[in-house]
Amino acid sequence: MTRPGVLEQVEVPVPTAGPGEVLLAVGAVGACHSDLHVLHAPPGLFPTPMTLGHEIAGTVDSVGAGVTGWSAGDRAAVYGIIGCGTCRGCLRGLENQCRRIPPGGIGLSRDGGLAEYVAVPASRLLHVGNLDLTQAAPLTDAGLTPYHAVELARPALRPGTTCVVIGIGGLGHMAVQILAATTAVRIVAVDSSTAALDLATRVGAHHVVPAGPDAVEKIRELVGPAPDGADVVIDCVGVDPTLTTARSVVATGGQLLLVGLGGGTLPVRPVADEPPTIPLETSVTVPFWGTRAELQEVIALARAGLLTADVQTFPLERAPEAYDLLRRGEIHGRAVVVP
Ligand SMILES: [Zn+2]
Ligand SMILES: [Zn+2]
Helix, strand or coil: CCECCECCCCCCCCCCCCCCEEEEEEEEEECCHHHHHHHCCCCCCCCCCCCCCCCEEEEEEEECCCCCCCCCCCEEEECCECCCCCCHHHHCCCHHHCCCCCCCEECCCECCCCCCEEEEEHHHEEECCCCCHHHHHHHHHHHHHHHHHHHHHHHHCCCCCEEEEECCCCCHHHHHHHHHHHCCCEEEEEECCHHHHHHHHHCCCCEEEECCCCHHHHHHHHHCCCCCCEEEEEECCCCHHHHHHHHHHEEEEEEEEECCCCCCCCCCCCCCCCCCCCCCCCEEECCCCCCHHHHHHHHHHHHCCCCCCCEEEEEHHHHHHHHHHHHCCCCCCEEEEEC
16 A cells, blocks of 8 residues: 555565564565555544455564564464554453554554564464465455454353354355354355355355345245344344345344445434334444454364365455455455465
8 A cells, every 4th residue: 555545566675573573574464454444544544554454374484582482484474453452451461352443453553564574563463284375365354243243142052042143254254154154043044146055055054144135035035023032143244235134134133243344324213103123132342353252263163174164365466356256246255365
C-alpha cells in the first residue's frame, strides 16, 4: 500500500530482525477482505507505505537479539495482532479486545507478509509441525476468527441444536468444519453460490440453503416457526440482506454472531407493540479475530486432520489479481499468495 487506496508491487529492502524479533521467509499469506478495508481506510489511520498481509505462515530465516526457542528452519504461523500489552483486554490475554486504536498488528501497524520476508516479534509465532504452509496461513485469520466466534457461542451449541452459517467463503467454510469437528449441532449453510454450497456440504454442513428471498422460509422449514428457530447464527457476510436473514431465523434466547464486516445495519427493536426486529432474550456479538491460545487450538485441529482450508494459490506477482477477484466475490474458499 504505497498510499491510501493504492496497491503496487515495489522492491523494498529485506527487513532485519530487531531485538526480540524473527525474520520469516514467507511461505504463504492469505488475502483477506480486511486488507481491502485497510487499503480504503481514511488517510492517516494506517501507516503508508506499508506492506499488507496479516495471515502469514513461513520458515524462520534468522533471529534477532534475545530470541530463544526459535531457530533457522523452524516453520511457524503468525498471530497477527500486536496488542499494547497494558490495557484491560491485553492483560486478560484478549489482545483481540485491545483498546488501542487503530489496532496494532502485522500488516496493520507495521509491514505485513505480502513479500518474500517479514520481521515479526517472536512472541507472535506458533509452531505448525508438518502442516503445509499454504494450509497454515489461512488458519491465522480465516480459521481463527470463526473459531473464536464458535468459542463465544459454545455454551449454546449443545447437541441437537441448530447453527446457521451465512456466507461460505474464506471464513464460512472454516466455520462449518469447526462446528462439525467440535460440536454435535445441526449445521445449516447459506450462500448465493452453488459452488459455495457444494463446498459446505463437502466439509460437513447437514443442510444447505440458497441465499435470497426464500432463504428465511427454507430455514424456517428446518427449525420451525418463531419463537423457535436457530439457536446460533453466524453471519460471515454482514450486509443488510444477510443480517435480515440472520435476525429472522434466530430463536428466542438465541445468539447472533456478526463476523462479516459487510457494512450492513442490524436494527434492534425488541418491543411488543410494534413488530420486533429481533427476538426476546437474543444476544448479539461482534467477534473480532481471536486469541493466541485459540490459534494454538485451531492449529491443533488442522494437524489432527479436522480443519482444511480450501485454497486457491497465486504467485506474488498476481497478488493484485487475487484482491480484484476477492472484491468481486469470485474467490472460492481462501485466496493464498505464495511468494
Ligand atoms: Zn483478515
Ligand atoms: Zn491492549
